[in-house]
Amino acid sequence: MYEATLKRVFGYESFRPGQRDIIHAVIEGQDVLAVMPTGAGKSLTFQLPSYIKNQGLTVIVSPLLSLIEDQMLHIRERGERGVARLTSMESAEEKQxxxxxxxxxxxxxxxxxQLAVPYVTRALANVKIQMLVIDEAHCISQWGHEFRPEYARLGELRKQIGSPQCMAVTATAPEGVKQDIIEKLALFSPEQFVHSANRPEIRLLVERLEKEKKLERLKELIREIPKPAVVYTATRREAEALAFELEDALFYHGGMSTEDRRLVQSQFLRDEVSVMVCTSAFGMGVNKDNVRSVVHFQLPATVEAYMQEIGRAGRDGQPAFAVLLYADGDERIQQFLIDGQYPKDEDMRLAYFERENGTSIAQLPRLLRMNEEDPKFLLLKQLLTERSLQEALDWVKERKRDRYRQLGQMMDYALIRTCRRDYLLRYFSEQTVDQEECCDVCGPIPFPDTPQIVRKNVTEWKIRLTQIFSFE
Structure with missing residues (x-):
């Protein structure tokens, strides 16, 4: 039955490793936690059961609009019309x-x-939900309080819509994150399918150099490595600056308009440009199998983030390269970003004092000189409703300590003198492996003699916009 549906609906002859076991558990009605590497076919494991069971609506919670758009495009390309989305892009009339x-x-x-919007929650509680799927479930742990508070409420929201069968899927999750997912979603005796985080096709390299030499080395590296390539950096400003320094490169970050992001992304997907310089906003939902290299110009904040980002390379199973450029002191950028994600102690004390004296929450942004949509203020607002002042101060201190510890683990990876792949696998509680062309510590990792240069039809994005909207 499974193979027949796979062929009829999806056009595939056979399952990828691990897919069939996950699908069987879903069809048997089990709650499921599936940790599968990028490119392993996670979406099929929750889409195919819908056709076999055919007992109601499959609700998929996803963190990014680009992810949602990508999956909906592939569903519609199969001829399926019974798919819809509720995001910030739909009007009130469309949503209704x-x-x-x-x-x-x-x-x-x-x-x-959107799931947390009361009228949406009520409507879903009144229909038959076959399964609730939490895509990119590691975000529950990483974003659950600081950035996307609704992630921390997903277990409660699941109850409000009738506690349907639940499936959580992600590409990377160490033991602590897995436990976070299970607890916060209230998964009942979940079947766990944890595939190796190892990507043997990706060669791991770290280059230590002086800070003032990083840019020149990046320019050289972009000429040497096979392409298409993705260059990750920590800030929006640096993404733009580096893109202008490099040949055949565009930038992408969360501060761009939706239209500009879509256009730049489409140029990269169509191989019209060979290098994408970006922040962590680029990646999830980008379905491009032939990325040959991922370069980190700045140290990522966590090992999980690093594994997610290098996982964009080599999804076709062909050799790929992950290069981290590290200079002493690079961690200070991430330390600065971590500190900037939490309200200061003095702001917290002032906010609690003002609330005790009758000041409304709506008045606090002006008093604290914060934007009401600032993640720091949203976090502070949540703390005000859930914790005492001392509890809030202690919670922020502990969270920052955890974030610094995670950054320290990423620094360890950059500085170790033993096998880098072993370090990553131990981080995810896996056994070490032996393989050729493993990492720069284990032996030389040569780039191909003739890098794969993408011959593009150059169309600068602003010119493209002019062409699209010109009426002359």
Whole structure:
């Protein structure tokens, strides 16, 4: 039955390793936690059971609009019309029409924030939900309080819509994150499918150099490595600056308009440009199998983030390269970013004092000189409603300590003199492996003699926009 549906609906002859076992557990009604590497076919494991069971709506919670758009595009390309989304892009009228006709759909994609909207939660509680899927479930642990508070509420929201069967999927999750996912989603005796985090096709390299030489080395490296390539950096400003320094490169970050991000991404996907310089905003939902190299110009904040980002390379199974450029002191950028994600002690004390004296929450942004949409203020608002002042101060201190510890683990990876792959696998509680062309510590890792140069049809994005909207 499974193979017949796979062929009829998806056009595939056979399953990838691990997919069939996960699908069987889902069809048997089990809650499931599936940790599968990027490119292993996670979406099929929750889409195929919908056609076999055919007992209601599959609700998929996803963190990014680009992820949702990508998956919906592939579903519609198969001829499936019973798919809808609730995101910030739909008008109130469009959302209401979807809510009024939920029984039309097989799949409903939405963000955690949309699931938390009361009228959406009520509507979903009144329809048959076959399964609730939490895609990129590691975000529950990483973003659950500081950035996307609704992630921390997913277990509560699941109860509000009738506690349907639940599946959590992600590409990377060390033991602590797995436990976080299980607890916060209230998964009941979940079947756990944890595939190796190892990507044997990716060669791991770290280059230590002086800070003032990093840019020149990056320019040289971009000429040497096979392409297409993705260059990750820590800040939006640096992404833009590096893109202008490099040949055949565009930049991408969360501060760009939706239209500009879509256009730049499409140029990279169509091989019109060979290098994408970006922040961590680029990656999830980008379905490009032939990325040959991922370069980190700055130290990532966590090992999990690093593994997610280098996982963009080599999804076709062909040799790929992950290069980290590290200079002493690079960690200070991440330390600065960590500190900037939490309210200061003095701001917290002032906010609690003002609330005790009758100041409304709506008045606090002006008093604290914060934007009401600033993640720091959203976090502070949540703390005000859930914790005493001392509890809030202690919680922020502990969270920052955890973030610094995670950054320290990423620094250890950059500085170790033993096998880098072994370090990563031990981090994810896996056995070490032996393989050729492993990492720069184990032996020389040569780049191909003739890097794969993408011959592009150069179209600068602003010119493209002019062409699209010109009426002359």
């Amino acid at each position: 029409d979807i809510i009024n006709h939920l029984k039309r759909y097989r799949f409903l994609y939405l963000s955690p924030e």
